[in-house]
Amino acid sequence: MSQGVDPTRRALLRGRIRPVTASLPLPWALPWQAFVAGCDRCQACLHACPQQIIVPGEGGFPTVDVQRNHCTFCRACADACPKALFVPATERPWSLIATLSSACLAKQRVFCQSCRDSCEPAALTFSPAPGGIAQPRIDAAACNGCGECVVACPAGAIAIGQPLAESQEING
Template sequence: MATVINTSLDRSRRALLRGRVRARPLLRPPWALDEARFVDACTGCGDCIAACPERVLAVGEGALPEFDPSLGECSFCGDCARACGEPAFGLLADAPWTLRAEVGDTCLTRKGVVCSSCRDACGESAITFPVTSAVPSPHVDAGRCTGCGACVGACPAAAIGLHASVEEAVDA
């Protein structure tokens, strides 16, 4: 009988032991299949990591590739998926993922500090700062956001994260 491991529970425990309340979201490379199928198909060979010209893929938990937006932005070139010899990736004609940027409570603007680093880094102009009488806070237009991660590394307060949009959460 095969042993089934609840990886989300295991990741939460490890995060707590490392001093974080929650585990950071697991971000796979673009076009990666859903988590269960990706883990079954991926051998951890690292071909996708080596093929990434942006160098935003890294060896993660279980020696499997993860997208690390703190390293830079994904250009969605598809080199990672093309380099993979296993059935771990979907079709390049499909959307790479439904990750979208979300601004957290540690955003400097919420503390009255003027900052627009995320907007300046966003090539899709998906982050705007609506004019208000106070220090404006960023607004992410989910329709324009590609989830490339450019804003994540640019944020000096580490207030931006990439999260699955509602459509991906429903499909999973």
């Protein structure tokens, strides 16, 4: 009899409460292929990050882990880099935004608005729903992908990923 393995339970037993997420590029970084081609993995960006969210990813290349903390877009990583691997600060840091999974407590009919309370750009809102529990919405145009909602979510239901479209609203 074959039973599926729940990776979140396995992670819990190993001391990781939140599931492992995909690696994110550094804000203002060149496209991944160009970044990897020029990066010598000196780790200057890791040591410069005041939020300590830059970690060695696959192959030792720096990536952002928003489960550790959120990105303040201070640009310390770009300023510390001895190579020209970042675009100017006048551009948007990245096009990543928050996405919600079905593990969201509000979707499970449990009152929770932790993500909204932590969202500085007010990209997360809650709309009244039949049955009494307000449902979350992410305004893709307002979301900067900082990850503060990821840190605040008690259910680990939020991830930072590629947007569908800049002007589109994402319903939870």
